Amino acid sequence: MAGVSPELRAWILATAGAGHDATQLLRLMQEAGYTLPQSRAALAEVLPAAMAAASSDGARPQHPHPPLADAGDRRVRIAASVEAPPLRLIQDLLDADECAALIAQARPRLARVRTVAEDGRQQIDARRTSAGMFFALGETPLVARIEQRIAALTGLPTTHGEGLQVLHYQPGQQYEPHYDWFDPAQPGFAAVSARGGQRVATVVIYLNTPEEGGGTAFPGLGLTFTALAGSAVYFAYAAGDALSLHAGLPVLRGEKWIATKWLRERPFG
Ligand SMILES: O=C(O)CCC(=O)C(=O)O
Ligand SMILES: [Fe+2]
Numbered sequence: 001m002a003g004v005s006p007e008l009r010a011w012i013l014a015t016a017g018a019g020h021d022a023t024q025l026l027r028l029m030q031e032a033g034y035t036l037p038q039s040r041a042a043l044a045e046v047l048p049a050a051m052a053a054a055s056s057d058g059a060r061p062q063h064p065h066p067p068l069a070d071a072g073d074r075r076v077r078i079a080a081s082v083e084a085p086p087l088r089l090i091q092d093l094l095d096a097d098e099c100a101a102l103i104a105q106a107r108p109r110l111a112r113v114r115t116v117a118e119d120g121r122q123q124i125d126a127r128r129t130s131a132g133m134f135f136a137l138g139e140t141p142l143v144a145r146i147e148q149r150i151a152a153l154t155g156l157p158t159t160h161g162e163g164l165q166v167l168h169y170q171p172g173q174q175y176e177p178h179y180d181w182f183d184p185a186q187p188g189f190a191a192v193s194a195r196g197g198q199r200v201a202t203v204v205i206y207l208n209t210p211e212e213g214g215g216t217a218f219p220g221l222g223l224t225f226t227a228l229a230g231s232a233v234y235f236a237y238a239a240g241d242a243l244s245l246h247a248g249l250p251v252l253r254g255e256k257w258i259a260t261k262w263l264r265e266r267p268f269g
Helices: 006-017 022-031 036-046 048-055 096-109 141-154 189-193
Strands: 068-070 075-082 087-091 114-116 122-124 131-134 165-169 175-178 199-206 216-218 223-225 232-236 246-248 251-253 256-264
Touching (some): 036 048, 096 141, 096 256, 141 199, 141 256
Antiparallel strands (some): 068 075
């Protein structure tokens, strides 16, 4: 299609804004007389993230089910849920000894964390001031055990996970509001999604309880999770999901340790 007309562009944006997803938009456009290829091209031009999410054929996680969810070697309490985006507060995913042991394994390897730049390269990022490190998949028996629990909870095999990342925040450090999904409209998308495809869910595990601050906020939901040692926040998303915006709030007193597992739609390893 040689450019989307202003009228069609306005209609796509208004209809998507009213809550219709890409599949519904494609159906409505075809009912209005556009062919499927025309509809796809128009949608990809106006809403590339929505189109990429709709065309993905990768695996999707199952969302942990309250009140008790199967985490393999234990059952965990699902203390709160949000429907959109699918989000769960998980209690006691790790016990106190496991939290301490994971911190001890990560501490000697901490370095200033990098994020993925728009061109797909790793960069030092002023928005993300914590120190961090990645474990390889199954690198230690404890890491493997945590990965098994997350696989049991989400139904996605451990191979769909990126290596477990441990982050350490000092007072004043934070992770500014961001999305964990990769934006298909960015030039680096092909590079970051080459292994494993798109991210589909995140599990953030709190390894300690900061004295003050350091919660995880979802500004679009008006919701903040307190960082409490051993508990975790699970959330799932598709590319373009604006409500999955989240932030690691500044630590005000004490320190904050988390372990993050990002899950892909296809095997990552
Ligand atoms: O530090 C937090 O609470 C959030 C971390 C986070 O968003 C991430 O690791 O992707
Ligand atoms: Fe995040």
